[in-house]
Amino acid sequence: MRVITIEEHYADKRINDAVAKYGSSTNLADFSKEVRDAYNSMRFTGEYLTDFDRLRLDFMRKQKVDMQVLSYTNPVPDTVPKAEAVRICKLANDILAGIVEKHPDRFSAFATLPMADPEEAAKELERCVKELGFVGALITGPWQGKFYDDPMFFPIFKKAAELDVPISWHPEFTAAKIQNYYYLSENYPLKAGMMFATAGFGWHLDVGLHVTRLVLSGIFDKLPNLKFICGHWGETIPSMLDRMDQIMRPEVTGLKKKISDYFHENIYFTPSGILSKSQLEYMVKEFGAERIIWALDYPYIPFESCSLDFLTDSELTEKEKELIAHGNAERILHLN
Ligand code: CA
Numbered sequence: 001m002r003v004i005t006i007e008e009h010y011a012d013k014r015i016n017d018a019v020a021k022y023g024s025s026t027n028l029a030d031f032s033k034e035v036r037d038a039y040n041s042m043r044f045t046g047e048y049l050t051d052f053d054r055l056r057l058d059f060m061r062k063q064k065v066d067m068q069v070l071s072y073t074n075p076v077p078d079t080v081p082k083a084e085a086v087r088i089c090k091l092a093n094d095i096l097a098g099i100v101e102k103h104p105d106r107f108s109a110f111a112t113l114p115m116a117d118p119e120e121a122a123k124e125l126e127r128c129v130k131e132l133g134f135v136g137a138l139i140t141g142p143w144q145g146k147f148y149d150d151p152m153f154f155p156i157f158k159k160a161a162e163l164d165v166p167i168s169w170h171p172e173f174t175a176a177k178i179q180n181y182y183y184l185s186e187n188y189p190l191k192a193g194m195m196f197a198t199a200g201f202g203w204h205l206d207v208g209l210h211v212t213r214l215v216l217s218g219i220f221d222k223l224p225n226l227k228f229i230c231g232h233w234g235e236t237i238p239s240m241l242d243r244m245d246q247i248m249r250p251e252v253t254g255l256k257k258k259i260s261d262y263f264h265e266n267i268y269f270t271p272s273g274i275l276s277k278s279q280l281e282y283m284v285k286e287f288g289a290e291r292i293i294w295a296l297d298y299p300y301i302p303f304e305s306c307s308l309d310f311l312t313d314s315e316l317t318e319k320e321k322e323l324i325a326h327g328n329a330e331r332i333l334h335l336n
Contacts, residue, residue, distance in 0.1 A: 002326040003065050003308060004335065006110075006168070007231050007272050007295035009073035010099065011049035015092045019077050022084045030176035035184070038194060039173070048299035049073055052099050057106065059298065064308045066326075068298065069333065070096060071110040071138035074172060078115050079143050085114030089124060097132040108335060110138040110168055118152055122159035129163050135333035136165040136229075140172035147210055149217035157219055157226055166227040166268065166332055169211055169235070171203035178202070208235035211267070212244075212259070220266045221256045227332060231272035231295060233279045237263065238286060268293055268332060273301030275310040289320035293328045 031039070048055050060068065072078075077088045092112045100107045111128035113121040128134035137160065141148055148156075160167050174183075174197055183197035184190070196202060211230060220226060230237070241260040248259055255262075269283055273296045283292055296306045311321055330336050 001312070001322060002067075003294060004067045004069065004326045004329040005065050005294050005296045005298070006069040006229070006329055006333070007170070007270055008068035008070055008298040009049060009300070010052075010070045010096065011073045012092065012095050013050070015072070015077050015088060015095070018084065018088045018091070019075050019080055022080045022088070031179075034190065035179075035194065038190065046299070052103065052107070056298070057103075059303065060106065063296065063303075063306055065296070067106055067108060067335070069108045069110055069135060069329070070099065071168065071170070072096075072112045074140070074170075076112060076138070076140045076170065076172065078112050078139055079141065079172065080114070080116065081144075082114075082116035085116040086120045086124070089114040089121075093124065093128050093132065093134070097128075097134075100133070108333065109134045110136050113137050113139060113156060115139065115141065115143040115148075115153065115156070118155045122155040125156065125159050125165070126163065129165055134165075135335060136160070136168055138168040138170050140170050141210055145175065147213050149213045149219070154219075154222075157214075157223055161223040161226040164225065164334070166229050168229040168231070169207050170231065171198070171207050171235075173198060174202050174206050178206075204232050204235045207232075208237040211235065212237060215259055215262045216248075216253055216255070218255055220262045224266075226266060228267045229270060229293065229332075230267055231270045231297070232274060233271060233276075233283055234263075234267075234269050238269075238283065263287075264291070267291070268328065270295035273297035273306055275305060275307075277310075277314065280310075280314060280316075284316060284320060289316065289323045290328060292324045293332070294325050 072092055077092055080088050089112045096109045100109050111125055111134045113124055115121055125137055157167065179197040179202065183202050184193040207230065211228060241263055244259045250256065250258065264287060268291050269287060270293045294311065311325060
């Protein structure tokens with residue numbers, strides 16, 4: 001069984017240095033020094049992100065992964081300020097194209113887009129797809145406090161629909177004011193609060209909210225061919241869809257369809273390395289195996305717990321396993 005995984009990260013020192021110099025959307029300066037130092041110490045820059053010939057291919061052999069679709073790791077340079085956004089994102093994409101060119105049968109790529117300049121971002125997406133052979137884009141947000149339902153970002157989504165490539169959504173650090181209000185507390189350890197605000201919960205909720213804002217803005221009524229990919233089994237949203245349908249009906253939202261319809265028809269889901277049997281069963285039952293794409297979130301998942309056995313030993317049919325392991329990725333990303 002061919003295996004393609006689609007949330008697999010890379011990094012490059014030149015890009016990290018540029019992001020450190022120009023800043024990203026989440027301004028660590030807004031936090032207290034204690035929080036800032038703790039976040040800076042967390043940022044993973046290990047060679048698993050930068051070594052493609054040895055560590056990564058070795059991981060792929062062990063985990064039976066035939067192809068990784070690569071994307072930049074956090075902090076993703078897509079939210080750097082406008083003055084440098086285009087240059088840095090183009091550099092990140094050119095570096096990635098070089099990696100794919102060296103191992104075209106093992107790697108494919110999601111573009112990084114300069115969200116600060118949506119017209120340029122749309123052009124860069126077109127360049128990446130048509131000239132570099134990329135298969136979509138990975139975005140984080142919001143940008144400088146602006147969510148992407150703002151009409152200024154529409155050209156990016158219009159271009160993705162036109163090119164028939166998906167936009168994959170990825171979490172980023174949540175704004176300091178949100179973290180301070182919701183997640184950090186004197187009543188539990190700082191580290192627990194920081195994980196609650198980010199990789200343990202908060203930044204997933206952030207993506208779920210962001211994608212739902214796009215749905216509510218009518219993006220899929222305007223661009224019915226647009227496709228999103230949500231990791232981490234849907235970033236907290238799937239379990240709330242029945243409630244949203246009940247309360248936010250089309251006569252309330254002004255949308256053509258129920259909110260859940262867009263999640264069933266325009267959005268694809270991945271485990272992002274959260275290999276939970278009950279989540280897999282629920283998501284296949286709710287959305288169908290044809291909407292789930294295998295993803296391991298390399299190199300952040302503990303390597304001992306990302307075996308393909310999770311999928312092959314599951315109670316899904318062979319056809320369902322094939323769709324999740326490679327069939328859906330091949331179809332959506334045009335990887336054949
Ligand atoms: Ca990730």
